[in-house]
Amino acid sequence: MLKVSNLVKQFNGASGKVTAVSDISFEVPEGQFASIIGKSGSGKSTLLSLLGALDKPTSGKIEVGGHDVTKMHDHRLIKYRGKEIGFVFQNYNLVPNLTAIENVMLPMEFAHVSPNERKRRAVELLDQVGITADKQKRKPSRLSGGEQQRVAIARALSNKPSLILADEPTGNLDSQTGKMIFDLLHDLAKSENTTIVAVTHDLSIAGKTDVTFTLKDGSLV
Amino acid sequence: MLVARASVSTKIESVKSSIGNTITISPAGSRGFEGGGEPLTSEQLAGVAKVDHVTSVTQTLSDRLTSTNTNLVSAIEAGSLGNRQAGNNGVGFQAPPADMPIRNETSTSGTGSSTQITRTFTPPVTITGASVLSTTTYGGDSITYTSGEAIDVSKDEDVAVVGKALAEKNNLSVGSTFTAYGKMITVKGVYDTGNTFSNNGVIMSLSSLQRLSGQTGQVTSATATVDSIDNIDSATTAIETALGDTADVTNNQESAKQAVEPLESVKTISTFSLIGAVIAGAVIILLTMVMIVRERRREIGVYKAIGASNIRIMFQFISEALTLTVLAMIVGLIIGVAAANPLTKVLVNNSSTSTTQTVQGGPGGARFVRGVGGNALSSARSVQADVGLDIVAYGVGAAALIAVLGSALPALMISKVRPAEVMRAE
Numbered sequence A: 001m002l003k004v005s006n007l008v009k010q011f012n013g014a015s016g017k018v019t020a021v022s023d024i025s026f027e028v029p030e031g032q033f034a035s036i037i038g039k040s041g042s043g044k045s046t047l048l049s050l051l052g053a054l055d056k057p058t059s060g061k062i063e064v065g066g067h068d069v070t071k072m073h074d075h076r077l078i079k080y081r082g083k084e085i086g087f088v089f090q091n092y093n094l095v096p097n098l099t100a101i102e103n104v105m106l107p108m109e110f111a112h113v114s115p116n117e118r119k120r121r122a123v124e125l126l127d128q129v130g131i132t133a134d135k136q137k138r139k140p141s142r143l144s145g146g147e148q149q150r151v152a153i154a155r156a157l158s159n160k161p162s163l164i165l166a167d168e169p170t171g172n173l174d175s176q177t178g179k180m181i182f183d184l185l186h187d188l189a190k191s192e193n194t195t196i197v198a199v200t201h202d203l204s205i206a207g208k209t210d211v212t213f214t215l216k217d218g219s220l221v
Numbered sequence B: 001m002l003v004a005r006a007s008v009s010t011k012i013e014s015v016k017s018s019i020g021n022t023i024t025i026s027p028a029g030s031r032g033f034e035g036g037g038e039p040l041t042s043e044q045l046a047g048v049a050k051v052d053h054v055t056s057v058t059q060t061l062s063d064r065l066t067s068t069n070t071n072l073v074s075a076i077e078a079g080s081l082g083n084r085q086a087g088n089n090g091v092g093f094q095a096p097p098a099d100m101p102i103r104n105e106t107s108t109s110g111t112g113s114s115t116q117i118t119r120t121f122t123p124p125v126t127i128t129g130a131s132v133l134s135t136t137t138y139g140g141d142s143i144t145y146t147s148g149e150a151i152d153v154s155k156d157e158d159v160a161v162v163g164k165a166l167a168e169k170n171n172l173s174v175g176s177t178f179t180a181y182g183k184m185i186t187v188k189g190v191y192d193t194g195n196t197f198s199n200n201g202v203i204m205s206l207s208s209l210q211r212l213s214g215q216t217g218q219v220t221s222a223t224a225t226v227d228s229i230d231n232i233d234s235a236t237t238a239i240e241t242a243l244g245d246t247a248d249v250t251n252n253q254e255s256a257k258q259a260v261e262p263l264e265s266v267k268t269i270s271t272f273s274l275i276g277a278v279i280a281g282a283v284i285i286l287l288t289m290v291m292i293v294r295e296r297r298r299e300i301g302v303y304k305a306i307g308a309s310n311i312r313i314m315f316q317f318i319s320e321a322l323t324l325t326v327l328a329m330i331v332g333l334i335i336g337v338a339a340a341n342p343l344t345k346v347l348v349n350n351s352s353t354s355t356t357q358t359v360q361g362g363p364g365g366a367r368f369v370r371g372v373g374g375n376a377l378s379s380a381r382s383v384q385a386d387v388g389l390d391i392v393a394y395g396v397g398a399a400a401l402i403a404v405l406g407s408a409l410p411a412l413m414i415s416k417v418r419p420a421e422v423m424r425a426e
């Protein structure tokens, strides 16, 4: 379960303070798929980076599985990011000089999973997202955008996170591939009972999620 | 530079230890064969042997054999330089062979307008009587016997060993004889010093030469060896006190200093270049690492987003930098091994040339060069650049230092990368 209360994030821009997220509160029950929509600059990415502990809020509370993320020390935050959160980005963000399988194994390496188990789980996940054995050995530059995003989803799932955060995961893909990626995320979330928060511009995708939040100028509407 | 530095410092040590612990004793005021002073006596030198820290005393008596007291002919051709010098101080030189006129006199008697005298001669044969046979006695660094063997210098017999060049010139071999001081001397061996000048000598036992030349109990020079370089100054003073005004007592500290000085400067140069190279290397690595970290900001953000600690990422980048430096080091080592010797030689030779020239300037040419200073210098110049384990260890240390220094700032930059940056589009 994800619970956000009175979350505020301000940036010190060149022209004074910018409030990217202003006083947001919401809840997403465990295993549910939530979507966030809103115009460009409305604070969607900022909200996600706060949920994923990539950035610290100015004020407010984020609870994941009963733990207050905002009270965690740096050391715990690193563990939290590695084990409880899976990220999927619009531009995939795979490590360019690692192969697909190595990319999927990387978070497990940081979480000190044994090499054999890393390999087994990575192959299993890549098979699930439909990356064939020969493509598993390729570097990202030799994979299509859709394939890269599948690898990124497999990587996000590798440490069995309780929360997956996806920032416009279909934004760089054509609508058909985007739909396939969305279905993949949806199915995996259901089978592993993982909570998902996904930012999207695609209203047809948003319409199929369990709950949709709309952001406007940093506030929920 | 590392290699040059290490080989030079090793050499400095060895030069110091090899030439530093002997004391030369010569009759007061004497200057080689140019005379001066009264010869030392064996009794005086017996006292020297009792001085503290003196481990041994080598006594030598040198004389010149000329046509008046030997049938030996020198193997050295005087050359025009020698002829000119003979005109200046033609003392003790051999008479020319009979088929050559002593004087080419083109004088118009009576008018007395001009007289030209051209002297033709060959240098004398040096005969050395020694109490101990050492390289100094032979006058060369590597002594080999082409035939026969060394004489027993503790016995007083009419036997001698002769240099290779002299033996060839006079058709001498083991068992043949020559005359000196009116006696028949038997050749026991023929030696080769690798040096034509020294190969023109005759060596006998000290007692034999003292007897034959009528200089009983007399010695022209002696060398005292001291147990340790640290005691050399006190031993020198003690010997001076023992011998009083009769002898000049000098140790080789000065010549050692002279020989070592240019090496010290090479050492300083190499040390500074080494420090310079380490700093330059660190700066290059630093700039490269800064560039790499800036270029890979996003990747660093991704690592952080998927659960890597700062330390883990720094370790990753520094180990990459280390791999680079290790590779560079291996290449450097290979080049270093190949180039060290020639490079060190160039450095050492360039810096010691000036000193060599001042030492070589004495009258009479080559014979005087091969004095103590000359020996030390030539030995100091033959620096051998060996690449030993310690040098490799220093190299690895320097490379590690470079990598660590060059990685410090990039590490700081890594820790400052905000993980949220992965959210920003490229």
Ligand SMILES: Nc1ncnc2c1ncn2[C@@H]1O[C@H](COP(=O)(O)OP(=O)(O)OP(=O)(O)O)[C@@H](O)[C@H]1O
Residues within 6 Å of the ligand: A011, A012, A013, A018, A019, A020, A038, A039, A040, A041, A042, A043, A044, A045, A046, A047
């Ligand atoms: N690091 C930052 N420093 C200053 N201002 C920032 C920073 N990050 C975001 N902002 C500002 O916060 C606001 C929200 O940005 P955010 O990236 O969350 O928008 P978004 O909804 O994700 O937009 P888009 O749909 O274009 O991705 C914007 O006005 C942006 O300029």
Ligand SMILES: [Mg+2]
Residues within 6 Å of the ligand: A044, A045, A046, A167
């Ligand atoms: Mg965004």
